[in-house]
Amino acid sequence: MLIFVSVLLFLNFPVASCEPINPGCSLGMADAIFQDGDVLVDCHFVLLTVSIALQKIFHFLRFHLSFPMFIYRIHPNKYQYVIALNFAIEEINKNIHLLPNISLGYDMYSIVQYQATILEHSIRFLTGLKEAIPNYTCRKESKLIAVVTGTSWEFPSRISTILGLYKYPQNPLGLFEIYGIVFFTSLHIFFSHQLTFGPFDPMLSDHVKFPFIYQMAPEDTSLALGMVSLMVHFSWTWVGLIITENEKGIKFLSDLKREMKKNSVCAAFVQMLSLKYRYNWNDLLSTDPAIMGEMVKVFIVFADIDSTLVVIFKASGQVDPWRVWVTTSQWDIASSVRHFILDSFHGTLIFSQHHPEISAFKDFIQTVNPSKYPDDIFLSHIWKMYLNCPFSRVYCKTLKTCSSNGSLALLPWHRFDMDMSEESYHIYNAVYAVAHSLHEMLQEHADVQPVKSRKRLVFSPCRTPLSVCSTSCAPGLMKSPQEGKASCCFDCHPCLENEISNETDSIQCIKCPDDQYANTEQTHCIPKAVTFLAYEDPLGMALACMALCFSALTALVLGVFVKHHETPIVKANNRTLSYILLISLILCFLCSLPFIGLPNMATCILQQMSFGVVFTIAVSTVLAKTVTVVLAFRSTVPGRRMRWILVSPNLIIPICTLIQMVLCAIWLGASAPFVDINAHNERGHITIMCNKGSATAFYCVLGYLGFLAMGTLTVAFWARNLPDIFNEAKFLTFSMLVFCSVWVTFLPVYHSTKGKVMVAVEVFSILASSAGLLGCIFVPKCYIILIRPKNGSFKGLRGTRVCK
Numbered sequence: 001m002l003i004f005v006s007v008l009l010f011l012n013f014p015v016a017s018c019e020p021i022n023p024g025c026s027l028g029m030a031d032a033i034f035q036d037g038d039v040l041v042d043c044h045f046v047l048l049t050v051s052i053a054l055q056k057i058f059h060f061l062r063f064h065l066s067f068p069m070f071i072y073r074i075h076p077n078k079y080q081y082v083i084a085l086n087f088a089i090e091e092i093n094k095n096i097h098l099l100p101n102i103s104l105g106y107d108m109y110s111i112v113q114y115q116a117t118i119l120e121h122s123i124r125f126l127t128g129l130k131e132a133i134p135n136y137t138c139r140k141e142s143k144l145i146a147v148v149t150g151t152s153w154e155f156p157s158r159i160s161t162i163l164g165l166y167k168y169p170q171n172p173l174g175l176f177e178i179y180g181i182v183f184f185t186s187l188h189i190f191f192s193h194q195l196t197f198g199p200f201d202p203m204l205s206d207h208v209k210f211p212f213i214y215q216m217a218p219e220d221t222s223l224a225l226g227m228v229s230l231m232v233h234f235s236w237t238w239v240g241l242i243i244t245e246n247e248k249g250i251k252f253l254s255d256l257k258r259e260m261k262k263n264s265v266c267a268a269f270v271q272m273l274s275l276k277y278r279y280n281w282n283d284l285l286s287t288d289p290a291i292m293g294e295m296v297k298v299f300i301v302f303a304d305i306d307s308t309l310v311v312i313f314k315a316s317g318q319v320d321p322w323r324v325w326v327t328t329s330q331w332d333i334a335s336s337v338r339h340f341i342l343d344s345f346h347g348t349l350i351f352s353q354h355h356p357e358i359s360a361f362k363d364f365i366q367t368v369n370p371s372k373y374p375d376d377i378f379l380s381h382i383w384k385m386y387l388n389c390p391f392s393r394v395y396c397k398t399l400k401t402c403s404s405n406g407s408l409a410l411l412p413w414h415r416f417d418m419d420m421s422e423e424s425y426h427i428y429n430a431v432y433a434v435a436h437s438l439h440e441m442l443q444e445h446a447d448v449q450p451v452k453s454r455k456r457l458v459f460s461p462c463r464t465p466l467s468v469c470s471t472s473c474a475p476g477l478m479k480s481p482q483e484g485k486a487s488c489c490f491d492c493h494p495c496l497e498n499e500i501s502n503e504t505d506s507i508q509c510i511k512c513p514d515d516q517y518a519n520t521e522q523t524h525c526i527p528k529a530v531t532f533l534a535y536e537d538p539l540g541m542a543l544a545c546m547a548l549c550f551s552a553l554t555a556l557v558l559g560v561f562v563k564h565h566e567t568p569i570v571k572a573n574n575r576t577l578s579y580i581l582l583i584s585l586i587l588c589f590l591c592s593l594p595f596i597g598l599p600n601m602a603t604c605i606l607q608q609m610s611f612g613v614v615f616t617i618a619v620s621t622v623l624a625k626t627v628t629v630v631l632a633f634r635s636t637v638p639g640r641r642m643r644w645i646l647v648s649p650n651l652i653i654p655i656c657t658l659i660q661m662v663l664c665a666i667w668l669g670a671s672a673p674f675v676d677i678n679a680h681n682e683r684g685h686i687t688i689m690c691n692k693g694s695a696t697a698f699y700c701v702l703g704y705l706g707f708l709a710m711g712t713l714t715v716a717f718w719a720r721n722l723p724d725i726f727n728e729a730k731f732l733t734f735s736m737l738v739f740c741s742v743w744v745t746f747l748p749v750y751h752s753t754k755g756k757v758m759v760a761v762e763v764f765s766i767l768a769s770s771a772g773l774l775g776c777i778f779v780p781k782c783y784i785i786l787i788r789p790k791n792g793s794f795k796g797l798r799g800t801r802v803c804k
Contacts, residue, residue: 031109031110031111032107032108032109032110033082033106033107033108033373033375033376033377033378034105034106034107034108034375035086035089035105035106035108036105037089037093037103037104037105037106037143038102038103038104038105038143039102039103039104039105039143039144039145039438040104040105040106040107040143040144040145041089041104041105041106041107041144041145041146041147041148041431041434042106042107042109042125042144042146042147042148043085043106043107043108043109043147043148043149043427044108044109044111044125044147044148044149044150044159045078045081045082045108045109045110045111045150046078046110046111046112046150047074047075047078047079047081047082047110047378048073048074048075048078048110048112073385074110074378074381074382074385075415076382076386076408076411076415076416077415077416077417077421079378079379079382079416080416080417080420080421080424081423081424081427082108082376082378082379083364083365083368083408083424084361084420084424084425084427084428085106085108085427085428085431086364086368086373087360087361087364087428088427088428088431088432089104089105089106089431090364091360092104092431092432092435098435098436098439099435099438099439099442102438104431104434104435105143107144109125110378120132122159145434145438146434147159148427148430148431148434150423150426150427200215200217200218200219200220201215201248214433216426216427216429216430216433217353217422217426218353220353223252223255223328223351224252224255224256224258224259225259226351227256227259227300227326227351228256228259228260228262228263228265229263230326230349231260231263231265231298231326232263232265235466235468235472236265236297236298236324236466236467236468237264237265237266237467237468237469237488238266238268238295238296238298238467238468238469238488239265239266239267239268239296239298239299239300239326239467240267240268240269240271240296240298240299240300241253241256241267241269241270241271241299241300241302242271242273242299242300242301242302242303243270243271243272243273243302243303244272244273244302244303245272245273245274249272249273249302249303252302253270253302256300256302264487264488264505265488266469266486266487266488266489268295268296268469269296273303295469296467297322297323297324297465297466297467298323298324298326298465298467299323299324299325299326300326300327301325301326301327302327302328303327303330322465323465324348324349324465324467325348325349326348326349326351327348327349327350327351328350328351328352329350329351329352329353329421329422329423330423352421352422353422353425355420355422355425357419357420358420358425358428361420362409362418362419365407365408365409365418366407366409368407368408369383369406369407370383370389382408383406386411386415386416387406387410387411389406468488469485469486469488469489470482470488470489470490470491470492471492472504472505473490473492473501473504473505473506474492474504475500475501475502475503475504475506475521475522475523476494476495476500476501476521476522476523477492477493477494477495477501477506478492478493478494478495478501478506478507478508478509479491479492479505479506479507480492480493494522495509495518495522496509497518498511498512498517498518499511499512499518499522500512500518500519500522500523500524500525501522501523502523502524509522512525513525514679514680515527515528515679515686516528517683517684526684528679528684528685528686529684529685529686530685530686530688531682531685531686531687531688531755531756532597532598532599532687532688532689532756532759533595533596533597533689533756533759533760533763534596534597534598535596535597537756539756539760540596540597540756540760543592543596543760543763543764543767544593544596546767547589547590547592547593547763547767548589550589550767550770550771550774551586551589551590553774554582554585554586554589554774555586557582557774557778557782558579558582558583558586560782560785560786561575561578561579561582561778561781562579564785567785567789569781569784569785570781570785574624574625574628576650577621577624577625577628577649577650578625578778580617580621580653581618581621581622581625581773581777582778584614584617584618584621585618585770585773585774587610587614587617588614588615588618588766588769588770588773589766589767589770591607591610591611591614591766592763592766592767594606594607594610595607595690595759595762595763595766596759596763598688599675599688599689599690600675601674601675603690604672604673604674604675604690604691605668605672605673607673607690608664608667608673608690608692608698608701609664609668611766612660612663612664612701612702612705613657613660613661613664615705615766615769616656616657616659616660616704616705616708617653617657618770618773619656619705619708619709619712619739620652620653620655620656620657620708621653622712622716622732622735622736622773622777623652623656623708623711623712623715624649624650624652624653625649625728625732626712626715626716626719626729626732627649627652627715628649629719629728629729629732630715630718630719630729631649656708659704660701660704660705663697663700663701663704664701666697667693667694667697667698667700667701670693670694670697671693671694671697672693673690673691673692673693674690674691674693675688675689675690675691676688676689676690676691678755681754681755682754682755685755687754687755687756689755689756689758689759690759702743705743706740706743709736709739709740709743710740712732712736713733713736713737713740716729716732716733716736717733719732728777728781731776731777731780732776732777734776735772735773735775735776735777738768738769738772738773738775738776739769739772739773742765742768742769742772743765743769745765746761746762746765749761750762750765
């Protein structure tokens with residue numbers, strides 16, 4: 001800043017002029033290239049990049065002063081600026097329709113992008129000598145018509161201020177002649193204009209402060225959106241921000257944070273690069289160790305060519321190579337020779353302005369060599385450094401020892417890109433803008449070609465690195481924020497039962513409707529299958545067949561008894577009760593059929609009522625048969641007057657049945673059975689079955705039936721030892737044991753099952769208990785009647801001795 005103030009003080013004095021000692025004084029400068037022409041474009045490019053940065057300590061008296069020392073080198077990708085300039089100049093000079101009879105030349109100066117160097121270079125340029133002498137110039141007349149500068153705002157603004165103070169360039173005569181064409185002072189309005197090819201900067205748009213600066217780059221209003229869209233595309237939600245601490249950087253940071261908030265992208269850290277880090281890079285390394293952190297794999301860098309961040313990382317050697325750097329084309333990421341392809345910044349994604357491809361540019365690059373441009377000292381340096389071409393010891397001496405077969409196309413991509421860069425395209429356009437403007441002033445017409453179609457950016461199919469605080473929650477999981485951390489840091493928890501999440505990073509799960517259930521992954525709901533004990537099911541079909549077979553078998557036994565009703569074995573066991581029992585057993589087997597099939601209100605009522613009444617008739621009939629046996633034997637004892645009670649067992653059946661019917665009527669009146677559609681008993685199924693209605697009434701009916709069975713078992717067990725060849729008390733005892741065992745087992749099994757299996761257990765209990773009665777009571781009798789008929793006649797019993 002002190003240098004700048006001192007320069008302004010010098011500039012307040014009148015400007016002295018001189019006759020140039022050496023008309024080509026710029027040719028002797030080691031940092032300039034000159035190509036003569038009728039009119040000249042003055043160009044100032046930043047071709048040198050920082051290769052090594054050192055802290056040099058000087059000892060002066062008792063003071064220790066630390067100053068930065070930088071070693072610069074030319075990089076081929078920066079040299080593309082010169083190639084683009086030559087390419088545009090040669091195209092214009094060959095074009096007979098643009099500036100005919102006028103040749104275009106240039107003065108190109110290489111500068112270092114620092115304030116003191118910029119001021120020194122500007123004054124030296126205006127002086128026209130190697131030394132920077134304020135208020136002095138050896139350029140009495142000049143053919144310069146425009147100035148092209150870049151790449152950051154600092155140099156254009158500084159040189160614009162100085163050029164304005166010098167009123168340069170101006171023709172003191174008011175006119176000059178080129179091939180007979182007179183340029184009047186009205187043309188000098190254009191001469192004072194300055195074109196910049198760097199990125200668009202709002203500061204340079206102030207036409208009050210910088211009235212003669214034109215920016216070639218358009219204003220980029222979508223950079224923040226584009227970078228955040230890239231983060232979202234690759235699911236990078238945890239990124240580090242490294243921003244230059246200036247007005248442009250602060251505005252970009254504001255836009256970037258707004259877009260990141262919209263798209264749920266979090267900033268792991270924000271590191272502002274102050275201008276002081278240009279000169280003391282050790283301070284940057286100690287300010288924020290988050291840059292070297294392991295969690296952050298992606299960094300957004302918004303810096304310009306001034307930034308020494310690359311040099312810092314290279315000098316420190318602390319950069320993990322498996323990082324992704326998202327930046328703009330203005331950031332200097334040029335790598336040194338020794339890094340070659342294994343450069344720390346090989347994983348860099350660069351955003352640049354779209355521009356049409358100029359096909360002839362690549363062909364032009366193939367022709368660039370020191371033989372074609374012998375005065376180009378920068379090209380000689382590149383040939384020596386990258387193509388191993390011997391270089392003369394004399395700095396400014398023309399290179400003559402290099403082979404003409406060499407080409408910049410031989411360099412690897414990260415050293416020299418054959419495609420025209422964004423800055424080179426702006427330089428190309430700037431030269432053409434000057435030519436067309438001058439041509440329009442001369443011919444009053446312009447012929448500017450429209451912009452061609454743009455190519456779409458396509459990313460390679462390689463695996464992308466992951467840079468997130470927490471891995472995304474897959475469908476089926478929900479996000480749970482981590483306390484005290486950023487919104488990008490969270491845990492993933494599975495959804496609750498019958499809840500789903502069908503999106504990545506779901507905040508909450510959605511409960512499935514009652515008629516649907518969640519799949520195993522809990523990503524979507526599946527309609528539940530309606531289930532009941534149907535005839536089409538193997539289980540339902542088997543039970544129905546069993547019921548019909550047992551009913552037919554019971555009917556067959558009834559037919560045998562009717563056919564042999566005159567035999568002693570049929571008569572001895574009360575034929576009427578046997579017929580009633582067989583008919584009730586047929587009904588018992590058939591009453592299981594309403595349990596199978598799609599339930600409705602009628603079948604639900606019929607199930608329980610028929611079961612209760614029919615089984616009561618069967619059990620009460622067995623009780624009546626048992627009582628008949630007991631009374632028959634007790635009535636033969638002398639002194640007993642119980643013969644009149646022999647008719648009374650037949651009354652047991654209607655009395656017991658009537659009591660059961662009363663219980664069923666109460667059941668129907670209190671809470672009748674109904675169709676129950678249960679969507680929660682079984683996962684993935686909607687079970688349709690009959691609900692008992694009143695559980696108390698159901699267990700009362702079942703309990704009464706159990707009471708009759710236990711009473712019958714007790715009486716039959718008591719009469720099992722009564723003497724008679726036709727005494728069936730033992731068979732009755734066995735049958736009731738089977739009956740009671742079935743229903744005692746039924747209760748725990750019934751309550752441990754669900755859905756149609758529960759119904760199947762009840763049907764099986766009905767069939768098993770009925771089959772027990774049929775088998776234990778009537779199978780022995782059928783065996784005697786059909787297989788051993790002689791044992792069932794009186795003739796077969798004459799020789800039989802009955803023991804008491």
